[in-house]
Structure formats: structure tokens, C-alpha cells
Amino acid sequence: LSMLHHKGSIPHPHRLSAAFTSKLTDVIEKNNERKSHDLRRLSLITVSDSRSSKDSSHGSLQEVLDHAVLAETPTDPYLIQENKYPFLRNLRTDEDIGDGLWICCYCHHENTLRHWKGPFPFKYIHCDRCTRILCSSCHSSEVLTPWPYGMISAPRPAPGREVRYCHVCVVCGLSHRAEMEGTTLDFYGVTCSGCGITSYGDWPRFHIGNVEPYRRDPDPSFVKLIEARVDDAVKLAFQWELASVESRPPSRLSCRSPG
Ligand SMILES: [Zn+2]
Numbered sequence: 090l091s092m093l094h095h096k097g098s099i100p101h102p103h104r105l106s107a108a109f110t111s112k113l114t115d116v117i118e119k120n121n122e123r124k125s126h127d128l129r130r131l132s133l134i135t136v137s138d139s140r141s142s143k144d145s146s147h148g149s150l151q152e153v154l155d156h157a158v159l160a161e162t163p164t165d166p167y168l169i170q171e172n173k174y175p176f177l178r179n180l181r182t183d184e185d186i187g188d189g190l191w192i193c194c195y196c197h198h199e200n201t202l203r204h205w206k207g208p209f210p211f212k213y214i215h216c217d218r219c220t221r222i223l224c225s226s227c228h229s230s231e232v233l234t235p236w237p238y239g240m241i242s243a244p245r246p247a248p249g250r251e252v253r254y255c256h257v258c259v260v261c262g263l264s265h266r267a268e269m270e271g272t273t274l275d276f277y278g279v280t281c282s283g284c285g286i287t288s289y290g291d292w293p294r295f296h297i298g299n300v301e302p303y304r305r306d307p308d309p310s311f312v313k314l315i316e317a318r319v320d321d322a323v324k325l326a327f328q329w330e331l332a333s334v335e336s337r338p339p340s341r342l343s344c345r346s347p348g
């Protein structure tokens with residue numbers, strides 16, 4: 090919790106190499122813009138909450154996290170009927186299963202994921218057992234689908250919907266919803282609201298995928314995730330084989346398979 094009270098700061102230019110400086114100016118400008126934007130956003134939330142005192146800037150992040158509302162709609166009964174054992178599936182609530190799970194690559198603990206509305210879609214992503222932060226080697230269900238660094242174009246979210254891409258601070262594990270301009274995703278120059286470190290676009294990125302497959306069959310098992318990955322690899326190999334038979338350029342296929 091002590092991390093929550095750490096104030097964000099912009100790294101001093103003198104501490105960084107000269108090669109960085111020109112780029113850094115842009116980043117700092119961007120950060121300042123973003124910071125004032127975030128502060129406005131936070132103060133809006135703070136003002137609307139009668140319990141908060143006006144000078145509690147330290148408390149703002151915690152307040153945003155505490156008052157976050159779940160983003161995904163409750164499980165539709167038809168999904169439960171599609172389960173192999175609808176009766177058993179019916180015994181489990183959305184609160185119980187969450188929106189997905191991730192397997193810690195270090196201790197293999199299964200952690201539940203919940204998608205929240207607002208700027209921190211999964212709040213802090215720490216392993217419940219070993220407290221390590223989710224990293225790009227951890228496995229997760231569709232709601233947190235690894236997103237390759239090169240891909241910065243994506244369809245706009247539907248009107249009134251939030252961007253379904255996020256990245257996770259490598260220092261404190263706070264997840265940040267990506268910003269979007271048109272169809273371009275922006276993962277750069279974000280100052281972590283949790284620990285104050287700045288992302289130069291290097292945090293692990295994720296697409297916030299469809300929760301239905303998991304909600305249909307939430308059986309949380311490491312084997313299932315591993316099998317899914319093996320399955321993907323087999324399908325991909327098959328596609329490549331087809332492609333070479335039909336002598337299509339393989340680059341078209343490589344776009345389809347970010348995993
Ligand atoms: Zn762990």
C-alpha cells in the first residue's frame with residue numbers, strides 16, 4: 090500500500106543521457122498535458138465524492154480504485170446453458186469467477202482478473218501468493234491477451250465504450266488503460282499513477298479481450314491455458330503449411346497471429 094502514497098514525478102533530464110534529451114522534451118510535454126488531464130479527471134471524481142477531503146491528493150488514486158465499477162456485464166444465461174454442465178456452472182457466481190484468470194509464471198498460482206471501468210482496468214496486478222507483478226511470461230485468459238509491441242493500430246471502441254487495450258507498470262503492477270487517437274493506440278509517455286515511473290512504451294501491453302469464453306467455462310486450470318497455447322501453435326503451423334502450399338506471402342498470416 091505504501092506505493093499508493095508515492096507521488097508521481099518526471100525524471101530530471103540531467104539524469105538521462107544526451108541522446109535521450111530531444112525525445113525527452115516531447116515526452117515531458119506530453120506528460121504535463123496528460124498529468125493535468127488526469128488531475129482534472131481525478132478532481133472530478135474527488136469532488137463528486139462527499140467523503141473525500143479536498144486536499145487529499147495522495148488519496149486520489151486509492152479513491153479511484155476503491156470506487157471503480159465493474160466493466161463487464163453480468164453473465165448471460167445462454168452462456169451458462171452452453172456449458173457442458175450447466176447445473177454445475179450455475180452454482181458459481183460472477184463474483185466468484187471474475188472476468189478471467191492469470192497464472193503466475195513464477196509460482197504457478199491462479200489469480201482471478203476483474204475488469205474495472207476507468208483508467209486502471211485491472212487495478213494492481215500482483216500474484217496473490219508470491220506478490221510478483223504480472224509479466225509478459227505469465228499466461229492469462231482472453232480478457233488479458235498479450236498485445237505485440239509493433240501493433241499500434243486498432244479499431245475504435247464502440248460509441249460510449251472504453252478502449253480495450255492496456256499496459257501494466259513494470260515497477261508497481263498498476264494497469265493503465267491505453268489512450269487512443271483515431272485508430273492509433275498510445276502507450277508512450279505515461280507516468281504511472283501508482284509509483285511515478287514513466288513508461289517509454291516498454292510496459293507489457295494487452296488487449297482486453299472477450300470474457301465470454303471464460304465466463305462460459307471458467308474452470309481455472311493451468312493445463313487449460315497451456316493446451317490453448319499449444320492448440321494455437323498447431324493451428325498456426327497448419328496455416329503456415331497451407332500458405333506455403335498455396336504460395337501466399339507469409340506476411341499476411343503473421344499479422345493474424347500476435348500470440
Ligand atoms: Zn506468484
Ligand SMILES: [Zn+2]
Nearest residue numbers: 194224226227
Ligand atoms: Zn510472469
Ligand SMILES: [Zn+2]
Nearest residue numbers: 258261281284
Ligand atoms: Zn508503477
